[in-house]
Amino acid sequence: MAPSFSRSKHPGHAPPTVEEARRRLAALGKVRLNRTQVMATMLTVLLGVAMVAQVRSNDEAGLRELRQTELVALLDDASTRVDALQREVNELEDDRERLQGQQGDAAAEAAARQRLESYQILAGTVPVEGPGxxxxxxxPTSAITQTMLLDAIQELRDAGAEAIQIGATRVVASSHVGIGADGEIVLDGRALTPPYRILAVGDAHTLAGAMAIPGGFTDSLRGAGATVDVTESERLLVDAVHTPAEAQFATPVSPTAEQ
Structure with missing residues (x-):
């Protein structure tokens, strides 16, 4: 038991001398280990080393402790998992390629359909609707002339008209304005009789402005005694269609031939 340095509460007990206090402190500084304590210390150190080694070799020891049949079963299970994952990867890649192919086909089909519709509108082979x-x-005095009608068509085209119909005839790139045997205006072989009705699909405000150009179609007709009335519409139907004639001389050239 360690000696106490507390002051005695008994009045008859004398305090230790300086020399006695030094001897007691020296005794406390000396460590006395018996054989049992030494063995316990060594066992504790060895146990710590063993625990570290066990942690480091845990995985290897776990595999080494398995029997051959258990190792084979573990390998088979891992192989099965790998095969299942590989099949899933292959299925996902097939799905991706199929979806990409469908998207590509859909995009190509949409682009081809859009080009076809544009060509049909330009060729006048389908009815169209839109603002105009x-x-x-x-x-009444037959003041309109062949040149005036051509000016009207050109002014509408310059203003961005995408479809033009005069009377019951669709105006296309190959349309021809002429004069009939009796002096009447003929459009693509059809005689036009007053009053004339011209339909044009496009930006209505721009087209109306083109008809109001000073010295243009409207001014020329009004100067000759005719009456011109322009009405803008949000939805206009051009229902006349053009039947293209089969080309006799021109043939298409493939892109490879052009190169």
Whole structure:
């Protein structure tokens, strides 16, 4: 038991001398280990080393402790998992390629359909609708001439008209304006009789502005005594269609031939 340095509460007990206090402190500084304590210390150190080694070799020891049949079963299970994952990867890649192919086909189909619709509109082979203007020309004195009608078509085209119909005839790139045997205006072989009705699909405000150009179609007709009325519409139907004639001389050239 360690000696106490507390002051005695008994009045008859004398305090230790300086020399006695030094001897007691020296005794406390000396460590006395018996054989049992030494063995316990060594066992503790060895146990710590063993625990570290066990942690480091845990995985290897776990595999080494398995029997051959258990190792084979573990290997078979791992192989089965790998095969299942590989099949899933293959299925996902097939799905991706199929979806990409479908998207590519759909995009190509949409682009081809859009080009076809544009060509059909330009060729006048399908009815179209959209915003535009209606031009009514009352010409009781037959003041309109071939040149005036050509000017009207050109002014509408310059203003961005995507479809033009005069009377019951669709105006296309190959349309021809002429004069009939009796002096009447003929459009693609059809005689036009007043009052004239011109339909044009496009930006209505722009088309109406083109008809109001000073010295243009409207001014020329009004100067000759005709009456011109332009009406803008949000939805206009051009229902006349053009039947293209089969080309006799021109043939398409493939892109490879051009190169």
């Amino acid at each position: 203007i209606t031009v009514y020309v009352s010409d």
